[in-house]
Amino acid sequence: xxxxxxxxxxxxxxxxxxxxxxxxxxxxxxxxxxxxxxxxxxxxxxxxxxxxxxxxxxxxxxxxxxxxxxxxxxxxxxxxxxxxxxxxxxxxxxxxxxxxxxxxxxxxxxxxxxxxxxxxxxxxxxxxxxxxxxxxxxxxxxxxxxxxxxxxxxxxxxxxxxxxxxxxxxxxxxxxxxxxxxxxxxxxxxxxxxxxxxxxxxxxxxxxxxxxxxxxxxxxxxxxxxxxxxxxxxxxxxxxxxxxxxxxxxxxxxxxxxxxxxxxxxxxxxxxxxxxxxxxxxxxxxxxxxxxxxxxxxxxxxxxxxxxxxxxxxxxxxxxxxxxxxxxxxxxxxxxxxxxxxxxxxxxxxxxxxxxxxxxxxxxxxxxxxxxxxxxxxxxxxxxxxxxxxxxxxxxxxxxxxxxxxxxxxxxxxxxxxx
Numbered sequence: 001x002x003x004x005x006x007x008x009x010x011x012x013x014x015x016x017x018x019x020x021x022x023x024x025x026x027x028x029x030x031x032x033x034x035x036x037x038x039x040x041x042x043x044x045x046x047x048x049x050x051x052x053x054x055x056x057x058x059x060x061x062x063x064x065x066x067x068x069x070x071x072x073x074x075x076x077x078x079x080x081x082x083x084x085x086x087x088x089x090x091x092x093x094x095x096x097x098x099x100x101x102x103x104x105x106x107x108x109x110x111x112x113x114x115x116x117x118x119x120x121x122x123x124x125x126x127x128x129x130x131x132x133x134x135x136x137x138x139x140x141x142x143x144x145x146x147x148x149x150x151x152x153x154x155x156x157x158x159x160x161x162x163x164x165x166x167x168x169x170x171x172x173x174x175x176x177x178x179x180x181x182x183x184x185x186x187x188x189x190x191x192x193x194x195x196x197x198x199x200x201x202x203x204x205x206x207x208x209x210x211x212x213x214x215x216x217x218x219x220x221x222x223x224x225x226x227x228x229x230x231x232x233x234x235x236x237x238x239x240x241x242x243x244x245x246x247x248x249x250x251x252x253x254x255x256x257x258x259x260x261x262x263x264x265x266x267x268x269x270x271x272x273x274x275x276x277x278x279x280x281x282x283x284x285x286x287x288x289x290x291x292x293x294x295x296x297x298x299x300x301x302x303x304x305x306x307x308x309x310x311x312x313x314x315x316x317x318x319x320x321x322x323x324x325x326x327x328x329x330x331x332x333x334x335x336x337x338x339x340x341x342x343x344x345x346x347x348x349x350x351x352x353x354x355x356x357x358x359x360x361x362x363x364x365x366x367x368x369x370x371x372x373x374x375x376x377x378x379x380x381x382x383x384x385x386x387x388x389x390x391x392x393x394x395x396x397x398x399x400x401x402x403x404x405x406x407x408x409x410x411x412x413x414x415x416x417x418x419x
Contacts, residue, residue, distance in 0.1 A: 034059050034121050037150030037206040038066075040197050045069040047116040050140065052105050053123025057085030060100065063119065064092045070116075074100040075108065105133045113142040121150045125174045134189035141211045144324050147191060149207045154179060159203030182207040252287065255280040268374035268383035277370060278390040281363040285356075285395075301354050303406045311407075316400045323401075350409050357402035360395040367391025 043049070043066040051060050054074030064072045072092070076082050082102045092098035103109050105120075105127050118137050127133040137147055153162040155178045166176045177185070179196045182205065186194050191209025198205045259280040262273035311317065323329050367387055374383030 031058060033152050033204055034062060034150060036199070036204060037121065037148060038062065038119075040195070040206050041117065041146060041148050041208055043067055043117060048114060049073065049117045049119065050075070050108075050110070050115045052108075052118060052120045052137065053126070054085045054100060055081050055121070055123070057081075057088035057100070059119060059121050060085060060089050060098055061092065063117075064089065064098050067097075071096075072098050073110070073115075074098070075103040075105070076100075077102060077104045104128075106136060108136055108140050110140045112139055113145075114140050116142060116145045118145070118147045119150065120148070122152060124149050124151065125176060130175060130185060131188060134185055138189045138191065138211060142330070143211055144330065145211050147186065147209050147211075149182065149186075149205075151205050153203045154198065154205040155181070157198070157200050157203040157205075159201060162203035179205060179207070248286075252280075252283050255283050263370075267379070268370065268377050268387055269379035271386060274386035274390060277367070277387065278394060281366055281391070282394060284363055284366075285359045287359070301357070301406060303403045303410065305407065307403065308407055311400060311404045314397075314400065316397065316404050319397045320401050320404070350406075353402045353405045353409065357399050357406070360398040360402070364391045364395035364399060367395065 043063065045066075045068050047067040047070040049063050049067055049070065049072045051063060051072065051074045054060050054076045057074065060072050060074045074082075074085055074089075076085065079102055082100055085100045086093060089098045089100065093100070101109065105123075106129065118141055120137075124130065124133075134147075141147060153159070153165045153176060155162070155166055155176045157163075162176075165174060168174075169176050179198060183194045183196055186207060186209040189209075190211065192212050193208075193210040195208045196205070197207075255276070259273070259276040262270065262276040266273050268274070320329075368391060371384040371388040371391075374380060374387050377383045
């Protein structure tokens, strides 16, 4: 929807003495609404959060009190709002836990995939182009992150305030939406798992949406200034290749020797032997460089669509969710893969997925081979299980997870071509 050529109201862009009074009133009147809206989302202590249209800064203070080990950023395109927000949150800013700057939602000054949570309290009706601006918010939301829109009016609510705002919308330029229209806009921006919470008697609404890894890939290249057909080339250095050093090889050799000693001294039925083998195979995963995988034809890694049913039956999605919840993907996998959102980045991401599948596949084969050998030991079934089960959890499920990613990547690579 195009920008309306209307003069900004004090609610939209507070300025001067009337604006300062408006900001004070916002902080007072929106406090209970904000508490109600935030009660519908989980704010973890280590979250990095963005509050869009931070107004008087009260919401930033509430978020900073929840994300005690994280950081909260606030943006507003009103200079007076930024000034008041900074004053309200002086202590948090001094601690380095809050940062507030003047910016517009249409061009957020942040990198892609930065925030665990983005909030917008009583502000989205004033955004210049709601559909495009939501895509810009989607760009800075990290995979697994959430957007929460909180407002005290929505179209169709029986509350008096909602009916008055809806009636005056043609004059004020406010865009009042129904709950379903809110959900449709978030879905169009790329969010999934959209939830709507309302209090009709008060006219309050909270809309939340999640950016999953799948939607992040599907939205690749659609965010402003980030084109999928960008000329950016894929990285040449594999982050895992730091593991190809002499020291890494010595450590790997030591762990393999330790596992062999445990096998011959304690036997495969000993839990310590199983642990030593598991450590050794985990250390072996980075040993397959992407440069080697590049030489293998992509057709060899084709995943038939029907395999998706097998993934559902085996709970591969649950395994991926556990990795998300534990923080493994955010702290380890994402920084290593460094997906940039460009065409070159997409190809690099695909090569990284293939490399991971090959590495974990080799390691699972080692566990399977040792399980077969354990059948000839003194305690065959116990030894075989102790060799096989860690391999299933540590390597077979990661292989299936990479193959499920390949299922999502294949249509994108076919559509945009490969390098």
